[in-house]
Amino acid sequence: MLNADKGTANGLDGSKLHIGIVQARFNEGITNALAEACRNALQDLGVAPEHITHVFVPGALEVPLALQALAERDEFDALIALGCIIRGETYHFELVANESGAGVTRVALDYQLPIANAILTTENLDQAVARQTEKGRDAAYVAVEMANLLGTLS
Template sequence: MSSAHKNLSIFSTDNLPDISEKRFALVVAEWNEQVTEALAQGAAKTLLEYGAKPENIVRANVPGSYELTFAAQKMAQKNDIDAVICIGCVIQGETKHNDYINHAVAQGLTNVSLKYDKPVIFGVLTPNTEQQALDRAGGIHGNKGDEAAITAVKMLAF
């Protein structure tokens, strides 16, 4: 179902693992900051709500979504990081830059996850407009940051 018909902050919480001793890296793109800050706050709030300790959430900022891959790799290679949550937003715009960036980031994060055998979560919005991004960053469709965080928690149980 498309997010146009779904609240991203509604998800199953059945059988979640204990994450009180797990460490999370939250990597956040600064580009489209109004959106990414809301997503990052949603992710952090969700991690705390389901048992993560504040001191076990490490945050790193990068200039834009393209840089998420490199930062995710730096975080994933750390032995004390259990999962990496990447937050970004690439709005379509007038050129095809979004196609190249989104593909590169998705492929890069997948590669990092497989290389380090850790959950690396794609919490990157790929909307057509700024309003669609805001709708998914705490607006009418909930917060994709919540979804990214709960995905990390669930993947730790896998």
Template sequence: MKLGSAEHGDIQIDAHAKFAIVAARFNSEIVNNLLQGALSTLQDHGVSAANIDVLKVPGAFELPVLAQHLADSNKYAAIITLGCVIRGDTPHFDYVAGECARGVMEVSLNSGVPVIFGVLTTDTPAQARARADLEGDNKGVDCALCALEMTTTIKHIQAEL
């Protein structure tokens, strides 16, 4: 295992489980690669395209509110949020990145639905591209694997209660 990557545990697909992916349109070149990685990973692990809903929001700051509505619907086993915030010359990065992360975590904790944080927070566009590579490191892939593992783990816990 390389540093900066996660080992993924048990993944068992429930054929009826639905997943939502909420993707920001800001920095779309990067986010579309993350989305492609997440979609192909879910489908490669047996999730049918019919069980994956993709919704778009303007930017990373809007991800938590849509994730909250999706979690409240009780339709989804997990929700994946995807975005990209690149540091600029103003403190905008700090406000957006921090609040987005906090909001996504709040939705997950308050709803009990795994809401996966797939927002790249980088200093440069090159760093973002390196983490959204369709041929190599792609955090969208990691987020999809995380969503699958979390739904498997939660299902096991619920079966034992």
């Protein structure tokens, strides 16, 4: 819920934060919806549009490398991973889901940088569509909350 007095939602304040978003283009209809919901929520949380860096990669397996490159710049308070992996008929789904997830986690731990992982892993397109807006928005909230938390712990 938006707090009109502070310009923040749910008591979270992103007004001083710099956020990086890495978006996979594969399943672009879904990832574009994730990104739109995410960017809107970041702005609702007070993150200035000019403090949001948004980059694109081919697919979910490339997301961790781009996250690492952004983390190495040491100018972000949090990062967000956006993608969509839909189960197919082969083992490829498990490989991409497991490896992209592990890569995102490794970058977060190696750089002690919050990364909201909104790489959807679904059984079918309908499940992805049903989650695209909520999960994009959730990623923004997680990124801002964790950036604020880590700011108080350091």
